[in-house]
Amino acid sequence: MRTQRVVCCISFFVISVAFVFFGGGLFSPQSARASDLSGGIGLGATRMIYREGDTSATLKVLNTGATTWLTQVRVTDVTGNDSRAFAAFPPLFRLEGGSENSVRVRLTGAPGDYPKQTEGVWYVHVLSIPPGRQPAAAKGGVSVSIENVIKLFWRPDGMPEPGKAVFRDVLFTRAPGGVRACNPGRYYLSFNHLRVDGHSVDLNAAPSMLAPGKCEDYKVKGERVTWSMINDSGGDSGEFSADVSG
Template structure:
């Protein structure tokens, strides 16, 4: 069945990659990210079909957006039929891999769906629209120095020749949801906005950098408290 799914998927004329919030053809996910604590035995995620069309769905965890090698998590069921106006609960299970204990690890949950065919059709007559969701799975070890909610304002920013560098001294992945430099909003949809643990990224910004304001994405996909930096100090500005 899995081989047949790959054959059908590879013959699709149209395939869309979507966020979990952008349902298509009635298919949607119950959350925008998965946080997997090292103490968890499993995590769950709901796939819903609000339309009438049945879909064949495949779910898997991969190491990167373009790296489809097996990740240290499995999804059950990995392949299933989702009828119209129904839901399927997925379980994500760890596979016992040794992962860093001083910082988060990042994986990607990929969920692909194609319309189910009532009868066999030839490739020449097939005009199916596939949908694909890719959301982040964060593996979070216990014992990190601070709770995740306390870390957004620990980011610091430094002017560089080609922009501003965001520096993350924490063990968490910090994804910028809003960034403003000297009152001007920085477009984050066309450049990397996630700062890995104990690392940094450079964002394209023109002009001087005197005051930086930002918010990061929370575990639930919302925005954190507002933070700002004037000069070399960063502070929390809202609860």
């Protein structure tokens, strides 16, 4: 899942709107409007996988528009703090119209910063600002910045690319007021869609990701669940179904 925020500064007021894109090309009317506002800034992937033993992971930042953007890239942990485990290089660059730049994410932490038995997750933030435009806000004008956010998964040795058996291995049980989904495996699982008795769960409002060995509750009641996951390439895993137990 990739989040794109379009931030407009009008005088001293800041308005922030977040749009969520799902891997596999599924998107809402809201995401289409985000594309209109994006100024041509995009990323070459909807997620990154950093495998143990790799020297770096690469992300392309693309500018298909005519505007030149000053672009900052940083990596945060799940709490939103700058990560000590990973860093992006270059962290700041100028992106001309009709061009692209490759950003390398590298390890910067100690061995204990990376899980050995399960995947880990961080977030890559790509913030783009039109250079020389920001003073307009102080004069009552409008300035725009765009932030794309994608997940960065750390994958230890011995964990191959997940397949259908991994995506299928979700346990659904009854919970107070709804359904509980549990992930007994070692991978982070991100829902592409989730339906209970044919009713779609809003994954913008409800948890869209199951951490290894963890559960999430969904406030929707039913007997039969269908779902699909986002795979390594950002595509759809194919659909699975199961009865709610308990």
